[in-house]
Amino acid sequence: MKKIFFALTLILGxxxxxxxxxxxxxxxxxxxxxSIAEFIGGDKVTVDxxxxxxxxxxxxxxxxxxxxxxxxxxxxxxxxxxxxIGYEELIIDGSRNPKIRFGQIGYLDVxxxxxxxxxxxxxxxxxxxxxxxxxxPHYWLDPMNAKVIAFNIANxxxxxxxxxxxxxxxxLNKFNKKIDEKFAEWAEKLNPFNGKKIAVYHRSWPxxxxxxxxxxxxELEPKPGIPPSPGHLKDVIQKxxxxxxKVILMEVFxxxxxxxFVAEQTGAKLAIVPNSVGGxxxxxxxxxxxxxxxEKLAEAFSL
Amino acid sequence: xxxxxxxxxxxxxxxxxxxxxxxxxxxxxxxxxKNEIEQLKLQFQEMKANxxxxxxxxxxKIAGLQEASPKIESTQIxxxxxxxxxxxxxxxxxxxxxxxxxxxHGTDKKDDEQxxxxxxxxxxxxxxxxxxxxARADLFMHxxxxxxxxxxxxxxxxITLLELPVPGLQAKVGKFKANxxxxxxxxxxxxxxxxxxxxxxxFFGEEGMSQPGISASYxxxxxxxxxxxxxxxxxxxxxxxxxxxxxxxDLVYIAHLKNFFDINEESAIELGGSFATGPxxxxxxKNRTNIEGIDLTYKWKPLKEGLYKSFVFQNxxxxxxxxxxxxxxxxxxxxxxxxxxxxxQYQFAKRWSVFGRYDFxxxxxxxxxxxxxxxxxxxxxxxxxxxxxxxxxxxDRNYSKDSxxxxxxxxxxLGPHRKHEF
Numbered sequence: 001m002k003k004i005f006f007a008l009t010l011i012l013g014x015x016x017x018x019x020x021x022x023x024x025x026x027x028x029x030x031x032x033x034x035s036i037a038e039f040i041g042g043d044k045v046t047v048d049x050x051x052x053x054x055x056x057x058x059x060x061x062x063x064x065x066x067x068x069x070x071x072x073x074x075x076x077x078x079x080x081x082x083x084x085i086g087y088e089e090l091i092i093d094g095s096r097n098p099k100i101r102f103g104q105i106g107y108l109d110v111x112x113x114x115x116x117x118x119x120x121x122x123x124x125x126x127x128x129x130x131x132x133x134x135x136x137p138h139y140w141l142d143p144m145n146a147k148v149i150a151f152n153i154a155n156x157x158x159x160x161x162x163x164x165x166x167x168x169x170x171x172l173n174k175f176n177k178k179i180d181e182k183f184a185e186w187a188e189k190l191n192p193f194n195g196k197k198i199a200v201y202h203r204s205w206p207x208x209x210x211x212x213x214x215x216x217x218x219e220l221e222p223k224p225g226i227p228p229s230p231g232h233l234k235d236v237i238q239k240x241x242x243x244x245x246k247v248i249l250m251e252v253f254x255x256x257x258x259x260x261f262v263a264e265q266t267g268a269k270l271a272i273v274p275n276s277v278g279g280x281x282x283x284x285x286x287x288x289x290x291x292x293x294x295e296k297l298a299e300a301f302s303l
Numbered sequence: 304x305x306x307x308x309x310x311x312x313x314x315x316x317x318x319x320x321x322x323x324x325x326x327x328x329x330x331x332x333x334x335x336x337k338n339e340i341e342q343l344k345l346q347f348q349e350m351k352a353n354x355x356x357x358x359x360x361x362x363x364k365i366a367g368l369q370e371a372s373p374k375i376e377s378t379q380i381x382x383x384x385x386x387x388x389x390x391x392x393x394x395x396x397x398x399x400x401x402x403x404x405x406x407x408h409g410t411d412k413k414d415d416e417q418x419x420x421x422x423x424x425x426x427x428x429x430x431x432x433x434x435x436x437x438a439r440a441d442l443f444m445h446x447x448x449x450x451x452x453x454x455x456x457x458x459x460x461x462i463t464l465l466e467l468p469v470p471g472l473q474a475k476v477g478k479f480k481a482n483x484x485x486x487x488x489x490x491x492x493x494x495x496x497x498x499x500x501x502x503x504x505x506f507f508g509e510e511g512m513s514q515p516g517i518s519a520s521y522x523x524x525x526x527x528x529x530x531x532x533x534x535x536x537x538x539x540x541x542x543x544x545x546x547x548x549x550x551x552x553d554l555v556y557i558a559h560l561k562n563f564f565d566i567n568e569e570s571a572i573e574l575g576g577s578f579a580t581g582p583x584x585x586x587x588x589k590n591r592t593n594i595e596g597i598d599l600t601y602k603w604k605p606l607k608e609g610l611y612k613s614f615v616f617q618n619x620x621x622x623x624x625x626x627x628x629x630x631x632x633x634x635x636x637x638x639x640x641x642x643x644x645x646x647x648q649y650q651f652a653k654r655w656s657v658f659g660r661y662d663f664x665x666x667x668x669x670x671x672x673x674x675x676x677x678x679x680x681x682x683x684x685x686x687x688x689x690x691x692x693x694x695x696x697x698x699d700r701n702y703s704k705d706s707x708x709x710x711x712x713x714x715x716x717l718g719p720h721r722k723h724e725f
Contacts, residue, residue, distance in 0.1 A: 001305075052568065055606040062725050063571060064530035064563035071471070071522065086722060093439070094724075096473055096522055098466050126688060166343055226686075227653050253607050255653070 024160055027073035027100075029084045030057050031277040032140045033110065033149065035285045037077060039175045040153045044164050050091070053278030053289075056253050057083060058130070058225075062090035070095035073106065075160060077153065080111035081137035105159060110152040111137075114145045117206045129223030141275065141293075142207035143179050143186070146286055150175045182287055186294045187212065193301045197243055199236065199268065201228075201250035201259055204275055208293065217245050220258055228258040240266040247300045251275045269300035397432030397440075400718030402492045412706035423448065425491055427458070429720055438464050440477075441721075443490070458490070459513060471522040480513040482520075482534045482559045483577045484619045485598040486644075487511040493723045495615065495648045495656075495682070497694040497710040501664040501674045502621055502642030506545055506594070512579075514538035514555070530563040540581040545592050545623060545667045547583050555581030573600040583625060590626040592667070602725075613650040619643065625667050640665035654684040662698075672702040689715040 026047045028034045034049035041047065050066050051057045057079070060066075070076060070091050078084050092100055092107075099106035116135035124131050139145045154172040158165040190212045197217035198209070203224045209216050218239050222232040239245070246268045248259050256272065263270045273293045274283040283289040404424045408417045426446040433439045442460040446453060461477025480488045486503050491510070498504075503511055516538025523531040535558055540551035547553070557579045565571050577596035584590045597620050604613040620643040627638060642664030650656040662676035680694035692712040699705045 052606050055609055059609065061604070062722065063565070064532075064561075064573075064725065065565045065571070068522075068528055068530050085719075089721060090724070093463075093465060093473075096465070096471050101465075126686075166340075166347065253610065255611060 024074050024157060025072055026075045026077060027069055028077040029060070029088070030079055030140075031279075032286060032289065033077045033079065033153075035277040035289075036146060036150050036175070037153050039286070040150055040168055040171050041157055042167065042171055044161065044167060045157070050087075051276070053274055053276035053283060054252055054280075056251075057276065058086065060084075060087050062087040062094065064094065066091050067094035070100060071097050073097065073100055075106050075108060075156065076100035077108045077110060079137055079140065080109035081116075081134045081139075082132050083137040105156070108152065108156045110149040111139065112148075112152055114139045114148045115142065117210065118203075129221070130225030136203065136206055138204040138275070139207050141205065141290075142211045143183050143290060144211065145207065147176050147179055178287065182290070186290060189294050189298050190214070193298070196247070196301065197245045198297075199240055199245050199248045199262070201248070201254050204251065205249055212294075214297075217243060220248070220250070220262065227255075233258060233262055237262055237265045240268060247271055247297065249273065249297065249300075252279050269303050271296040271300040273297070395432070397430045398719040398721070400429045400431075400716060400720035402427040402429070402714065402716040402720065404491055405713045406497065407711045409709040410706055412704055412708070414704075415706070427490065427492060429718075431721055434462060437466050438462050458510070469521075471524070472519065473521075474517070474519040476517045478513060478515045479518065479538075480511055481516075481538060481555075481557050481579070482518065482536060483507075483512065483557055483579055483594070484559075484596045484621065485573070485575060485600060485617070486619060488724070490723060492714050492716065495617075495646065495658055496660055496678060496680065497692055497712045498678075498696070500619070500642075500644035500646075500660065501662040501676055501698075502619065502644050505642055505664045505666050505674065506621055506623060507542060508544045512538075512542045512545075514541055516554075530561070532559075532561040534559040534561070540583070545579075545583065545594060545625065546581050547585060550585040551582070552585050553582045553587050555579055569605050570601070570603045573598070573602075575599075583627075592623065592625045594621060594623045596621045611650070611653050613656075615648045616646070617648075618645045623667050627668070638668060638670055640667060640670040656682045656684075658682070669702075672700075675699040688717075689713070 023043075024041065024045045026034075026037050026041065026045050028037060028047065028049045030051045031049045031053040034047045037045065037047045048069055050069070051060050066087075073095075076092070078088060092102070097106075098104070101107060111134075116139060118132075118136040120131065120133060124133055140149060150172055154168045157168045161168075194213040195215060197215045198205075199218045199220065200216050201220045203219055203221070205216060208214075218236050220228045220233065220236060222229055228236075240262070245266070248263055248268050249271050250256075250259050250273070252272055252274055256270070259270050259272075262268065273296045274280045274289060275293075277283050277285055277289050279289070280292055282292045403426050406422050406424055407420075408415075408422060409419050410417070412418070424447065428444040428446065430442045431439070440460075440462045443458045444455055444460075445458045446455045448454075457478055459477070459479045461475045461479045463473060463475045465473060467474060482488060486494075486500060487507060488511075499509070499511070516536055518534060518536040520532055520534040523533055525531050535556075537554045537556050540546040540553050540555045541549060542555070543549070546555055557577070559575060559577045562574045563571065564574075575596075575598040577594075577598070579594040580591060582588050582590060583592040599618045601616040602614070620641065622641045623639070625638045625640075626636065642662075644660060644662045644664075646658060646660040648656055648658040658678075658680050660676075660678040662674060662678070665671075665673045676696055676698040678694055678696040680692060682690055682692045684690045690713075692710070692714075694710045694712070696708045696710075697705070698708070
């Protein structure tokens with residue numbers, strides 16, 4: 001009799017607990033994809049990202065603990081364009097999760113349909129530095145591309161959970177509407193600086209610059225991924241003086257010393273910004289990420 | 304105890320009743336929801352009709368524009384969407400890479416065959432790709448000097464079965480480096496030093512233990528959600544240092560348990576335990592060798608400064624019990640010997656790091672002979688694909704002359720080469 005009671009309580013107990021409902025478990029490579037996936041998925045998803053916004057997304061280590069996260073994922077979302085080439089395969093293979101393998105419904109490259117820049121039209125090789133053969137991967141920094149990312153995520157989530165298609169599409173509409181509203185604000189803030197030249201540390205800003213009418217005139221890295229050399233910095237300083245370039249834009253995870261040196265020599269202002277959600281504590285989601293970049297830039301131009 | 308069960312039973316039954324009561328309340332909520340859904344459906348159909356009409360208008364516009372300037376659009380479309388011409392099946396070619404390793408070796412040990420010589424130590428040729436939807440294959444060939452000649456050998460060549468009926472299980476068959484400890488699996492170009500630790504070369508030979516065999520690894524589920532991987536392997540017992548060499552007619556069995564914990568987002572520890580056992584002669588077990596190993600690695604990399612700073616503390620210890628019953632010269636029934644290394648590497652700038660390593664190692668056939676060695680060095684990463692390294696090593700031997708050695712190493716790679724494990 002005792003055993004029957006015990007068994008029944010266990011069964012009923014688990015029965016109660018299991019009514020929690022199943023959410024789609026999403027793992028993303030970057031924190032920006034995490035933020036957008038959270039907007040689209042709402043309370044139908046749980047989302048985690050491999051990268052933190054304050055680290056260089058090219059160099060995420062394929063730690064075994066990431067393989068455990070990937071093991072549990074229903075959907076693995078990547079930026080693509082070989083941004084994740086250093087760790088993606090190791091993590092997917094190590095996870096032993098067949099759902100998220102390349103080509104499966106649980107693997108989503110959100111670059112599909114994005115408006116891409118710097119697609120090489122000539123032969124490329126490693127002498128050109130860290131050049132991506134399918135285009136510059138930093139496309140999430142154009143808010144219009146964020147709509148494409150959101151659209152791709154909404155579509156894939158609808159395939160994974162057709163019953164929730166209305167919900168995801170409604171969230172997509174809300175996201176797009178907010179992008180349009182915020183874009184008007186951002187454009188207005190940067191409008192006074194339309195056409196102005198800026199210097200950047202790494203070749204990660206063409207999408208942002210194109211969208212907001214800024215002209216990237218020079219890079220502190222002699223080639224993408226190659227650290228600034230004294231000879232190259234001398235040329236940059238000369239160019240900035242000649243062309244009256246007054247702002248240097250760089251990410252939080254690069255060494256400030258070369259940029260500060262150039263700023264001192266040219267009288268330019270240094271705008272150190274996040275390029276991903278979480279890069280600074282202000283950049284809590286995609287919208288506040290662009291807010292933070294726009295604010296810092298506007299401030300640097302105005303000083 | 305009976306009262307406790309009754310209490311629990313009543314508690315859960317009441318819970319279910321409240322839940323059932325909620326269910327009744329939910330029924331009217333469900334009706335409300337159904338009405339909402341109907342309304343949403345109507346709204347969606349309106350929206351759909353609206354968008355369809357807009358799309359039709361846009362399509363008409365585009366058709367109009369295309370008539371106006373067909374040449375420009377068709378060239379643009381050709382540039383954007385036309386696939387590359389050529390032999391399409393070459394898209395399925397594997398990733399091919401070649402990694403060259405060059406050293407200058409200076410030493411005061413005059414009988415060293417590498418006494419003050421340049422050496423092209425190795426060219427590693429690697430081919431990697433998915434075989435089909437179930438497996439991937441990796442093959443690594445080494446081109447190495449053999450006196451004045453050059454030889455090519457298969458360092459590793461194996462197929463990894465990625466999808467097996469048991470979740471969390473992977474297997475591989477082929478020739479591969481045994482999953483014993485940590486350094487045995489490392490390729491020359493991925494070492495943080497110029498040379499392999501004495502523990503490895505004394506017990507497993509110049510490049511470690513690598514034989515044809517089978518391997519299965521399983522991610523062990525655990526309540527802490529840590530990475531715990533159990534690997535079981537069987538391979539030929541042809542390793543000539545600890546097992547039977549070419550006389551071997553049996554198998555070595557190897558077990559390795561790898562535990563990986565994130566301490567926080569910056570630091571992690573890997574703790575591994577290994578065991579290997581097999582006959583060390585042409586027989587089937589009268590003379591056995593048993594080997595036990597423990598590996599402990601600590602890694603630190605602050606995420607924000609991760610391009611510029613990191614630290615690795617890597618240690619391994621190995622114990623060997625080798626039977627030599629029947630070998631009258633050595634005169635003992637079992638030789639117990641051991642070896643250890645401890646290494647620290649610190650990256651202090653984007654492309655620069657320094658390291659120090661301590662080695663102590665006996666030999667599998669002798670617990671009386673041993674090496675003590677101390678190495679220091681510096682590595683310059685010219686880029687992700689090429690590094691230069693300077694290493695100084697002092698070795699004290701009680702069976703032969705001590706030596707001081709210095710190396711300048713240059714390691715360079717072409718082509719896509721998947722990073723080896725973290």
